[in-house]
Amino acid sequence: MPKQKNYEYGYRQAYKLAGEQLGKVDIEEQCRKSGARYAVIDSQKLAIVEYLNQSYQVTFPDITVSLVNSEAQPPINDKILILHYLAQAEGTPIAHKFIAFKELPEGANYFPTFSKRSIEPLMKYFGGEPQRLIEAAEVLGGGKVDYGDVAVTISAFSRVPITLVLWRGDEEFSPRSNILFDASISSYLSTYDITVLCETIVWKLVRFLKEGRAKAIES
Numbered sequence: 001m002p003k004q005k006n007y008e009y010g011y012r013q014a015y016k017l018a019g020e021q022l023g024k025v026d027i028e029e030q031c032r033k034s035g036a037r038y039a040v041i042d043s044q045k046l047a048i049v050e051y052l053n054q055s056y057q058v059t060f061p062d063i064t065v066s067l068v069n070s071e072a073q074p075p076i077n078d079k080i081l082i083l084h085y086l087a088q089a090e091g092t093p094i095a096h097k098f099i100a101f102k103e104l105p106e107g108a109n110y111f112p113t114f115s116k117r118s119i120e121p122l123m124k125y126f127g128g129e130p131q132r133l134i135e136a137a138e139v140l141g142g143g144k145v146d147y148g149d150v151a152v153t154i155s156a157f158s159r160v161p162i163t164l165v166l167w168r169g170d171e172e173f174s175p176r177s178n179i180l181f182d183a184s185i186s187s188y189l190s191t192y193d194i195t196v197l198c199e200t201i202v203w204k205l206v207r208f209l210k211e212g213r214a215k216a217i218e219s
Helices: 002-022 027-034 076-088 107-126 130-139 191-218
Strands: 037-041 044-051 054-060 064-067 150-157 160-167 176-182
Touching: 002 076, 027 037, 027 044, 027 076, 044 076, 054 076, 064 076, 076 191, 107 130, 107 160, 107 176, 107 191, 130 150, 130 160, 130 191, 150 191, 160 191
Parallel strands: none
Antiparallel strands: 037 044, 044 054, 044 150, 054 064, 150 160, 160 176
């Protein structure tokens, strides 16, 4: 499976580069900018990062990423996103203003990939059952917000709220979905990372939806 091996090699290289990038910054300052918690335990520097309703610790100077109070190994994509967030955070205040993906730097170029990997599956799995989106989002610490017909906001990171929106449609308009961002998001993640993050969120929600259905059938 050469293609799979290429992906795995690419992820390992991205993880290595992300660690090297983070090793060059003042981690205490980056914790302040990102909203992460800085700690020193037994001479070991740590950053505690909240990501999708779970706590992760990043150790320094060796740069490792692990779940707090869990032996489970985080997916390498999640590790890369956590390191990028810590390294790139600029401390920009949340603007409380929505922007669409195409308004991000190079967003128009990435949009076809973003739409295929995030918006389309969001519509496919939740468009017919919008209320299920609220239930699934709660597992990631998300909550309902007043937008569209059904919408939820999930704090992917402390300063990166992601809002997923569904419209039911009517006689004039077909059902549709979208994902919106705070105007400050590019101060924390690149547009490529935002694409990966949204895909991660949507497929986690789909998994929760399917697990909920399985439990309902079992009961």
